[in-house]
Amino acid sequence: MGGRREPRDGPLPIVSLLPNLVTILGLCFGLTSIRFTFADRFELAAGLLILAALVDGMDGLLARRLNAASPFGAELDSLSDFVCFGVAPALLVYHFGLEGLAGMGWLASLAFAICCCLRLARFNVAAKDETNASGSFTGVPAPAGAMLGIFPVTLMLSGLFDLRGWDVFIAVWMLGVGALMIARFPTVSLKAMKISRDNAVYVLLAAALVIGLMLTRLWMFHVGATFLYLALLAWGVLKWRRRA
Structure with missing residues (x-):
């Protein structure tokens, strides 16, 4: 009949x-970023969002390792993700580069946040599908x-290019994302990626270089990681279309 359950009103x-x-x-990182x-x-603000992205996923890993997963934790994680990765x-x-477009710039930001909300809702439904x-x-x-x-913010912070005069481009970028x-x-999902044991040392070396x-060069790293991720997306789409 399954394992024994701890009573809900017992000690936690x-x-x-x-x-x-x-x-x-x-x-807290996401809310402080807004401030x-x-x-x-x-x-x-951008650094705190990067910290929030690094912290994301650790809660789920800890919940699995500690056998502490719960519906409450899943809902809390989803609401936190919307604030940190949608609203903030x-x-x-x-505020960085879309205020000059008045209503159109705000619509682009709204569309980005709403798409993030829809993405999280779809993920929650898929996670409940056994x-x-x-x-x-x-x-x-x-x-x-x-x-x-x-990316437009970190591109400016890296010293490579300031897009604040390119408000239309920033709006299109937000809509595209x-x-x-x-x-x-x-x-691609890092959780699904596997490597041979012989190559594990190279992955650890690459991780040390990334850290x-x-x-030392956080903004330059973010710009480079953005282009790399976009290249992986393009490769994945081409591979998916060939299979389809």
Whole structure:
């Protein structure tokens, strides 16, 4: 008849709250990013969103490792993701380079946030479907969409190019990223990627280099990672269309 269940009104181990605490930490990053956005501290606002993206996923991993997964934690994670990867990036990019377009710039930011919401809703439905055994995502995940969305900001912070006079381009960019989040083509998932044991040392070396770049040249790293991810998306779409 299955394993024994703990009573719902019984004592709760403190360690089982760790996944929810990590989720709330990411939510604090996203909310504080909004604060720094309207203080014109774009470097802190973008950096906090990158931290939120790095923290995302740790709560789910901890929940599985600690056997502390719960419907409450899943709903909290989804709501936190909407704030961190839908609302905060939309407000950041709007205040950064879309205010000059007045209503049209706000519509682009609204569309981005709504697409993120739809993406998360679709993910939640798929996660509850026991027959869903796909090894890839459908469309761009919300954290990756947020990292793509803030690209105009990090491009300026890297010192390569300032897009604040290109408000139409920024609006089109936000609409395009929103469309990628609700797209139906499969995208790469790190959880599904596997390597041979002989190549594990090279992956660890590459991870060390990535961490070093993030600590020393964060904005340049983000710009390079954006182009790399877009190249992976294009390759995945071509591969998917050939199969179709």
